Amino acid sequence: MDFTVVISDPQSGKAYQVEVKEPAANRLLGKRIGDRIEGEILGMPGYAVKITGGSDREGFPMRADLPGTRRKRILISGGAGYHPTAEGRRSRKSLHGKEIATDIGQINVKIVETGSKPLEELISAAPKRKSLSAPHPSKRRSKRHALRQGTSPYAFLEKMARLPGDICRSAQIARLSP
Numbered sequence: 708m709d710f711t712v713v714i715s716d717p718q719s720g721k722a723y724q725v726e727v728k729e730p731a732a733n734r735l736l737g738k739r740i741g742d743r744i745e746g747e748i749l750g751m752p753g754y755a756v757k758i759t760g761g762s763d764r765e766g767f768p769m770r771a772d773l774p775g776t777r778r779k780r781i782l783i784s785g786g787a788g789y790h791p792t793a794e795g796r797r798s799r800k801s802l803h804g805k806e807i808a809t810d811i812g813q814i815n816v817k818i819v820e821t822g823s824k825p826l827e828e829l830i831s832a833a834p835k836r837k838s839l840s841a842p843h844p845s846k847r848r849s850k851r852h853a854l855r856q857g858t859s860p861y862a863f864l865e866k867m868a869r870l871p872g873d874i875c876r877s878a879q880i881a882r883l884s885p
Contacts, residue, residue, distance in 0.1 A: 709729065709732055710732050710812070710814050711724060711726060711727075711814070712726075712814045714816055714817075714830070715759075715815070715817040715818070717818065727748065727749060735748065735807050736808065737807065738806070739806050740771040743757050744757075744758065746822065750830070751826070754820060755819050756818055761811055761812075761814040762812060763803045764811070766812075768802060769805055770787045770802045771787070772786075772805070773805055774804055776804050777803070778802065778804075781802060783798065783800055784797040
């Protein structure tokens with residue numbers, strides 16, 4: 708069992724993500740939204756943080772006025788988990804209780820007491836992961852036809868249109884033109 712803890716720094720306006728593994732994660736079980744915990748659990752000695760919310764592993768948000776550790780369907784008119792589009796509109800939504808249990812995936816906290824060391828030194832900034840999604844179509848186009856980014860594909864289209872007989876290539880080129 709492990710949690711992703713999002714630490715918000717109100718002074719700088721930045722947020723940091725920390726993975727809390729098994730021995731320290733057990734100390735968070737049973738805590739509630741609004742509780743104050745020591746920063747040693749998160750690897751920040753001298754700091755104190757307040758639990759402001761979170762969500763379970765399926766993405767359902769925690770709600771401060773819902774007791775317990777389970778997910779419940781409640782009728783709400785606003786607040787965490789529902790933002791009505793019209794005045795007076797209510798809806799039945801699935802929300803998680805305010806206590807941290809083993810099915811919580813993310814915990815949101817904010818710093819209420821700072822330590823002697825700056826936060827950037829205590830939390831190592833992980834390098835950005837490379838996106839696993841497909842590249843943007845404009846980048847694919849430039850790689851497919853060996854065009855540099857920013858150059859116009861029209862000169863290439865005119866040159867390729869003059870080549871006789873290459874039907875497949877001309878079909879690809881036709882999709883490029885706007």
